[in-house]
Amino acid sequence: MSEKPPWWFSGDDSASKGFDLGGLASGAQQMIEWARDSLLTNHQSHTDPAEHQQCVLCRAMQLFQQSTPEPTPADEVAFEWIELDPPKDA
């Protein structure tokens, strides 16, 4: 009795019984090429990420910068209160 392909399988099962690693690698390669052509090429001319909100890489860079802020020195956070003398006449 031949084993039925699972419900999610829509490809040709003659080449391999397991995952088609060759196909995955090919897909990944295509994604890299797409990213290089459509994202990196345009992004190369973006000097200030803040000016290119439509660019995915610029937005990602900004989000990354926001999530890892420079550590703020403790004395910058709060005011240090000064102990004042009691009022005196001039």
Next chain:
Amino acid sequence: MELLLVSGIGGSGVSSVARGLARGFRDAGLSTAEVNSAVSAPVESSSLWSDAVDTFGAWLQGLGAASMSADELVGLGGLNELITGGLVAEAVANPNIDVVIWDMGSTREALRILQLLDTVPMLLDRLLTGPAAAQLSAPEPAALIAAWYRLVNHVVAARDDIRAATCVLVGEPRDALELVAVAGGLRLYDCVTSAVVLNKVEEFDSSASKKMSKSSRQVAQEAALIDQEFGIPVVRLPFRNIRAPKVSKTATRLRPLCKLLRDLPTNSSPGWSVSAVKKGYSFTFPLYRGADVRVGRRGDSLLLVCDGHRRQLELPAVLKRCLITGGGMKGTSLVLGFAPDPKVWRDTP
């Protein structure tokens, strides 16, 4: 004098005095503009209003909130006052207007507006340059930033105009002590009180009675108190039994004050001063006797809190390299001692 602020104890006739002074200046041939904080009608027709709506709307959208219509922003706390400040700054800059009178209403309201105008430019600047600004969304970001800067510039201009303004305080004779405190509080924002108008004063006819009544004596004492603290003129208006005196009558009574105010030079120097003393520097900030003061420091900024009102001040260059050694109220002024910080000062040969 270009800008005259009129404020006082609520219900003592602040707006009557403001209108009387405006009439007095007009009678003297000066082109005079009147702005009333309580009246918001011109605010929404101003281009500043649309700038504010555009920038706040974009901010809200950037923060993920649903977009807002202009109508929904009308009641936003402080926005009307900011726009009014911007309109005042526009009027002061208008070469065709000689005097701008800003009726700020009660002293509580005036201090709130002054604090707002002092704080908001710094806040807007931080928002525009901070990381959250990257989230701003608008069809035309450049136009949005231009609107934002117009708004900031107007608020900064209003703040600077106030620092150079002349102020008249209004109250009843029983309010003299409170007026002294308010005049001191206004100094926190470099706003100098140039005269006090005591309204609803009982008229004293020396020919009719040799003995001063109790209330007349009180008026004399209170006026002396204000004069002693500030050395400024006190004008008395005898409208004790009149609910709404005619503007022309008030203007006639205020004519000498109009002349005095007209001749006053513009207040160009900040209220505070720095002087070299034996072991460093002394920083003096005039307030008033008995002021409840707190002082904080963060880097190059000094935070002064007077009766709950706050002002953040950037230290003058020489004091940035100094440590605060102590201080407190001395008479009517806050005096702070500064000594060179050994970490940042070079050793003298």
